[in-house]
Amino acid sequence: MKAIVFHQHGEPDVLKFEDVAEPTIRPNEVLVRVKACALNHLDLWVRRGIPGVPIPLPHIPGSDISGEIVQIGADVTTVRVGQKVVLAPLVSCGKCTACVAGLDNHCRQATNLGYMIDGGCAEFVRAPEVNCLPYPERLTFEEAASIPLVFQTAWHMLIARAELQPGEDILVLGAGSGVGSAAIQIGKFFGARVIATAGSDEKLAKAKEFGADHLINHKTQKIRDEVRRITNKRGVDVVFEHVGTATWDDSLASLASGGRLVTCGATTGYDAKVDLRFLFSRQLSLLGSYMGAKSELHTVMKLVAAGRLKPIVDRVFPLAEAAAAHAYLESGSQFGKVVLRV
Numbered sequence: 106m107k108a109i110v111f112h113q114h115g116e117p118d119v120l121k122f123e124d125v126a127e128p129t130i131r132p133n134e135v136l137v138r139v140k141a142c143a144l145n146h147l148d149l150w151v152r153r154g155i156p157g158v159p160i161p162l163p164h165i166p167g168s169d170i171s172g173e174i175v176q177i178g179a180d181v182t183t184v185r186v187g188q189k190v191v192l193a194p195l196v197s198c199g200k201c202t203a204c205v206a207g208l209d210n211h212c213r214q215a216t217n218l219g220y221m222i223d224g225g226c227a228e229f230v231r232a233p234e235v236n237c238l239p240y241p242e243r244l245t246f247e248e249a250a251s252i253p254l255v256f257q258t259a260w261h262m263l264i265a266r267a268e269l270q271p272g273e274d275i276l277v278l279g280a281g282s283g284v285g286s287a288a289i290q291i292g293k294f295f296g297a298r299v300i301a302t303a304g305s306d307e308k309l310a311k312a313k314e315f316g317a318d319h320l321i322n323h324k325t326q327k328i329r330d331e332v333r334r335i336t337n338k339r340g341v342d343v344v345f346e347h348v349g350t351a352t353w354d355d356s357l358a359s360l361a362s363g364g365r366l367v368t369c370g371a372t373t374g375y376d377a378k379v380d381l382r383f384l385f386s387r388q389l390s391l392l393g394s395y396m397g398a399k400s401e402l403h404t405v406m407k408l409v410a411a412g413r414l415k416p417i418v419d420r421v422f423p424l425a426e427a428a429a430a431h432a433y434l435e436s437g438s439q440f441g442k443v444v445l446r447v
């Protein structure tokens with residue numbers, strides 16, 4: 106089969122379009138003919154190499170996959186050959202205490218498709234049966250592939266970790282990113298007032314289109330000052346962080362007394378500071394979040410099928426042009442997802 110493979114870590118040009126052997130499935134797995142694979146920042150980290158994470162080489166990246174099932178293992182009972190499918194990215198052991206409690210994002214053996222195991226930047230990918238999600242019929246393959254990782258992550262952050270309540274104010278950083286654009290929609294779905302930030306007026310106009318109530322251009326405005334103005338000096342109940350050091354100080358300063366900051370990433374750097382006097386006196390909560398449980402993704406898929414949450418596709422590249430797609434994602438000029446068509 107054709108696949109995007111890298112043999113060493115580095116810049117986008119390490120991504121090669123090559124012939125490789127088709128995957129062989131285990132009894133509890135399905136083989137999926139990939140139709141689309143959406144990119145995430147995770148793909149960029151995996152390609153560049155992450156200290157302390159020995160990604161097996163050569164490697165096929167790609168975590169967000171839609172396609173059709175072409176083969177099922179002997180033990181598979183809930184899906185059939187020919188069925189359209191969206192794959193949950195997180196592959197866990199299914200047997201440990203965390204997994205049986207439905208907290209598969211706490212499984213010590215968990216990884217993502219395209220992370221420690223081969224992913225979907227290929228004509229075929231293998232995945233466990235339990236990773237098969239119902240396909241929202243109205244969606245194109247590109248739209249369907251744009252859902253799992255960002256919506257699961259944003260849902261887990263806002264609902265499971267920050268316990269967002271109706272009527273609360275939330276600050277969503279990086280509205281143009283996949284998780285940011287998902288967070289705006291989830292925030293509005295739960296009846297929150299959403300303040301969104303982005304680096305261009307074009308992105309902010311799109312954020313408004315997807316429900317943001319207030320907009321901050323972080324290139325021309327100071328986030329904390331605008332938040333204070335919009336909230337009448339109170340600050341927001343929840344800050345949705347994933348940017349890292351570039352926005353961290355503004356994020357903390359934007360919290361109301363008793364506010365919660367939830368983060369899933371550190372795209373601009375991880376070495377952030379916290380003034381402990383500010384943390385305790387204002388009774389703030391700092392919450393880490395990683396991926397989400399499969400049950401949350403099933404909820405998301407129902408809401409997508411009902412048209413309540415919408416995947417946002419920015420641009421589609423052919424699989425062979427994965428290197429150009431990576432460079433485009435790295436440029437940060439997208440609003441929504443960058444997708445490879447297979």
Ligand SMILES: [Zn+2]
Binds near residue numbers: 200202209212
């Ligand atoms: Zn487990």
